[in-house]
Amino acid sequence: MSEQKVKELEAELSAVAHAELGGALAPAPELLPGELDSHPTPFKYVMIFLILVVITALEVATSYLEGSIGNWAIVALLIFWAVLKFVIVAAYYMHLKTDQPIFVRFFVLGAVAAMVLYTVALTTLHAF
Numbered sequence: 001m002s003e004q005k006v007k008e009l010e011a012e013l014s015a016v017a018h019a020e021l022g023g024a025l026a027p028a029p030e031l032l033p034g035e036l037d038s039h040p041t042p043f044k045y046v047m048i049f050l051i052l053v054v055i056t057a058l059e060v061a062t063s064y065l066e067g068s069i070g071n072w073a074i075v076a077l078l079i080f081w082a083v084l085k086f087v088i089v090a091a092y093y094m095h096l097k098t099d100q101p102i103f104v105r106f107f108v109l110g111a112v113a114a115m116v117l118y119t120v121a122l123t124t125l126h127a128f
Contacts, residue, residue: 039098048092055085 040048059081065074091097096104 039095040092045092048088052085052088055081055088 059078062074062077062081065077090107094107096107
């Protein structure tokens with residue numbers, strides 16, 4: 001590591017230490033290590049929250065469709081709404097949208113492995 005880089009890191013660490021001890025907060029860097037894009041603005045987080053509220057309302061409304069459409073259609077709609085909310089939460093609130101692709105791949109691999117495990121377990125127990 002070059003001497004210039006060491007001095008830069010020391011300056012950043014001293015600013016953080018100063019802030020933790022009650023001093024003025026140093027501005028955060030634009031991008032953190034491992035990020036490809038900056039985080040969404042607070043307004044965007046509020047908009048995502050409102051979208052999630054609407055999807056939750058649609059889930060509740062879907063549950064009241066019992067009797068007017070088949071149970072398989074209700075289950076399919078509820079699974080669709082749940083997966084949609086999962087993708088939105090994972091992308092924005094878990095910051096997968098701004099992280100490097102390797103982190104997204106690890107996350108998706110874990111989610112797929114969990115689904116396979118549950119499918120095997122439920123099949124073994126004759127739940128289907």
